[in-house]
Structure formats: C-alpha cells, structure tokens
Amino acid sequence: MNDSVMTIRQMCETYDVTARTLRFYESKELLFPIREGQKRLFTKRDRARLKLILRGKRFGFSLEEIRQLLDLYDADDQQEVQLSRSYAMARERLADMERQRDELDETIADLKEQLNWGAQRLAALRQQQTND
Amino acid sequence: MNDSVMTIRQMCETYDVTARTLRFYESKELLFPIREGQKRLFTKRDRARLKLILRGKRFGFSLEEIRQLLDLYDADDQQEVQLSRSYAMARERLADMERQRDELDETIADLKEQLNWGAQRLAALRQQQTND
DNA sequence: CGTTATGTTTACGTGCGCGTCAACTTTAGC
DNA sequence: GCTAAAGTTGACGCGCACGTAAACATAACG
Numbered sequence A, B: 001m002n003d004s005v006m007t008i009r010q011m012c013e014t015y016d017v018t019a020r021t022l023r024f025y026e027s028k029e030l031l032f033p034i035r036e037g038q039k040r041l042f043t044k045r046d047r048a049r050l051k052l053i054l055r056g057k058r059f060g061f062s063l064e065e066i067r068q069l070l071d072l073y074d075a076d077d078q079q080e081v082q083l084s085r086s087y088a089m090a091r092e093r094l095a096d097m098e099r100q101r102d103e104l105d106e107t108i109a110d111l112k113e114q115l116n117w118g119a120q121r122l123a124a125l126r127q128q129q130t131n132d
Numbered sequence C: 001c002g003t004t005a006t007g008t009t010t011a012c013g014t015g016c017g018c019g020t021c022a023a024c025t026t027t028a029g030c
Numbered sequence D: 001g002c003t004a005a006a007g008t009t010g011a012c013g014c015g016c017a018c019g020t021a022a023a024c025a026t027a028a029c030g
Helices: A008-015 A019-027 A044-058 A063-073 A080-131 B008-015 B019-027 B044-058 B063-073 B080-131
Strands: A034-036 A039-043 B034-036 B039-043
Touching: A008 A019, A008 A039, A008 A044, A019 A039, A019 A044, A039 A044, A044 A063, A044 B080, A063 A080, A063 B080, A080 B044, A080 B063, A080 B080, B008 B019, B008 B039, B008 B044, B019 B039, B019 B044, B039 B044, B044 B063, B063 B080
Parallel strands: none
Antiparallel strands: A034 A039, B034 B039
8 A cells, every 4th residue: 555666567557568677677777676575666766767767768778878877866875986977977878869869850851851752752653643 | 993882891981880780781671782793882872771771770760660761762763552651651750750859858858957966966975075 | 823801601699678488476355 | 265366586589680700702912
C-alpha cells in the first residue's frame, strides 16, 4: 500500500517496458530498486531515472552514456570531484544535443523539399497515365 | 583518373567509414557501386546516398528504414505505385523527426536547468571547503 | 621480376540491448 | 491447504551493424 514504491509489474505497465528490461537496467546500475525480501520495489527516484533513460535512448545515447548523465541528477549525494566530472560530461552531451538539433532541422528542411519534389513527380506520373 | 567515381579507399577517407561498412551497405542494397573488373567504383549517386545514410543513422533510423527513404531520392526511375509508397513512408519519417525535434528541444531545456542546478551545487561545495 | 598496396570473397566473431525459456520461490485468493 | 499469479535467478539466443582474419587476385613501383 506504499504509494511511493511500485512493483515490477506496475512499472512495466506505467512505462511500457518489460520486466526483463528493468532487471537489465538494474544489472547495468541504471536503477537501484530496494528489496523487500526477494522482490524489487521501485522508488520515485528509480522512476525519474527510468524516464530519463527512455528519453536518452530516443536520442541515440548508449546506456553507458545515460548512466553517466544520470549521476548529475543525483548531485545531492556526491563529492565535488565526481560532481564536477558529471557536470563536464553533461555539458558535452548538451553540446551534442544542440548539434543534433541543428542537423535535424536541416534534415527536416531537406526532406520537406524532397517531398515536394516527389509530389510533383507523382502528379506528373498521374497526368501521364490519364493521357495514355 | 575519372573524377566522377571514387575507389573504396577514397570513400573511406572522405566519409570516415571502413571498407567493410561500404561493402556491408552494398550487400544491404543501400549503395550500388559499379564494377571495374572486380573493383568497386562509387559514383556521385553513391556518395549522395552515403551522406544520407550517415545522417539517418545519427537520428536513430535503422538501415532498413533508411533504405526505404532513399527510394524517394531516386524518384526518377520509379513507377507510380512504388513512388507513392516511398512518398507516404517519407511523410511518416518526417513526422517522426518533427516529434523528435520537439522532444529534443524539451530535453535540452531540462538539461540546461539541471546544469544550472549542478553549477550551484558545485559552488556550494567549494564554498563549504573554503570554510573547512 | 619481386614486393608492396589495394582490392576481393567467405566466414566467423563481437558488443549492445534486450527476448525467451527453465527451474524455482513467494504471495494472494478462494 | 491448494492453486494461480507474480516474482526471482541463471543462462542461452537473437537481430543489428559492423570488426576481423584468412586466402586470394590485381596493379603499380622501383
């Protein structure tokens, strides 16, 4: 009945991942569910981390990169050396993302152009068929 | 001495990929180098396609998705049915990319916030050390 | 003419991110 | 008290995107 923790099934349904995935992430030290006997209980912290993991994946970051990034979000319980390392890491990732966004904008523009081209080609092909 | 084609080595250096990668892409029908005897010669078309492949990869598209997208860029020599299929595919990919960009913008904003937080934590830690 | 560079095919190996059993324990409901 | 549901730990498997090594062909250079 503890609202602040979730079972593995609840996690699966809430975030649309498999139990295997959650255990896998734990084995990779991305999540740290507490144990009630054998069973895993996922805390609010785990949920926040999972959201960031799923986000990071969508942008092509590896789980290892994500793991390092996550450290910044747990800045509270860290020493200065570690924190400043995480900080530097995160700044680099940020730069990556900004570059990625710029390139994405370009690619979107290109693809739109190409779509217009395709639309014209299609129209031409259909016109031609009418004349056959 | 034909400027319009490149050997596999030239391709590797120009686009920073391995020969294995180029052969692999050919096997997956993403590239179609012509043959001079045994040797592959990569045309301008191959180069244009390779650029798009590398782009697509950066945005998390699979090689198979990229292959289908590429068909739109070769719209010239296609039948209507095929072309309209490519066109629909490309529209979907475009929607994907636009969603991805929006999410990326959000993520960038979040990460910036988190970086400010980290900077403050770092400053606090350093201040504390001074007082030790 | 031999060597070095560049190319080829074939085929097995690898790292990542999980999927998929198998075998077992624990908890919940009737 | 028994069954079904939900959980656990191995451990092997798989698809993708190549890496890597072997064995060989071809061409260029000195």
